[in-house]
Ligand SMILES: Nc1nc2c(ncn2[C@@H]2O[C@H](COP(=O)(O)OP(=O)(O)OP(=O)(O)O)[C@@H](O)[C@H]2O)c(=O)[nH]1
């Protein structure tokens with residue numbers, strides 16, 4: 567938001583009366599030049615902060631981070647009325663005014679939200695193009711899948727790869743619960759990908775491997791309920807996020823975490839724990855980005871002929887038919903996944919015509 571759009575009528579306590587033109591009398595101008603408007607400058611003295619959590623209209627915002635090597639402190643804030651329906655999510659860079667003491671019971675106000683460098687979105691399902699931004703300004707997506715309980719599914723990983731690509735995040739695949747099953751055959755599905763992979767177990771979290779991928783980054787952990795995101799985040803950060811149990815019959819988690827929270831990784835970097843979702847809808851995603859995501863992740867897809875917009879292209883080649891026989895079982899399977907995603911998104915699948 568630009569400063570001239572800032573018309574917060576509630577901010578009479580702000581020290582900017584000298585700039586306030588709202589009390590000036592506005593005379594009709596017979597020459598018809600632009601009338602004076604009620605303009606206030608922005609909260610120029612607002613304090614920058616980073617949103618580390620959102621809970622029912624309250625935002626945990628980290629301020630003074632990095633000042634003289636300080637870890638910063640967290641204040642609780644609400645959204646200023648002037649922001650209207652603009653969403654504020656975990657990872658947003660914001661500006662705060664009001665009580666910044668962080669004392670219990672105090673509330674600061676978020677008056678500005680900076681442009682987001684990235685945002686991870688999902689929709690309720692693939693036919694729903696209403697998107698929800700889950701997390702802003704992260705740069706990596708940790709796709710968490712359990713080796714067992716719940717059973718891993720390669721196509722879900724493909725969905726997350728598409729989401730990562732769409733959001734501008736670098737993907738990392740994390741297999742948890744390796745004490746429960748050998749992830750080897752599951753990982754075979756991704757053998758043809760140039761994908762960073764970390765395997766982990768609750769009682770043997772490979773801290774060095776995580777340090778290598780997490781240090782210096784803001785990483786969002788996503789995955790089904792019960793795969794062990796919070797368990798892992800606790801191990802990496804020393805936090806005490808609640809963890810749930812997986813239903814032995816349905817193999818599903820209990821949706822223990824209900825909001826996204828950013829936590830400092832002990833060995834460097836930030837990790838954002840998110841609530842497990844049953845489905846990760848991609849309805850808002852441009853099919854062109856599905857194509858680009860698969861192309862980026864080593865599936866032999868080819869762009870449509872020159873000049874044909876992807877969405878309209880009926881003759882675009884997903885893969886060279888001749889080459890298809892040479893793809894090998896994993897390549898063919900990933901191609902199927904690609905086609906299934908396009909179909910789910912309502913795109914014509916040339917391969918079935
Ligand atoms: N055997 C085994 N169990 C694990 C491991 N990691 C997590 N668990 C268990 O799996 C269950 C679910 O873990 P959570 O960390 O709550 O899973 P989550 O992904 O955060 O789930 P939601 O918050 O519902 O999305 C808990 O009972 C954990 O103790 C692991 O590596 N091995």
Ligand SMILES: [Mg+2]
Nearest residue numbers: 795796822823
């Ligand atoms: Mg959790």
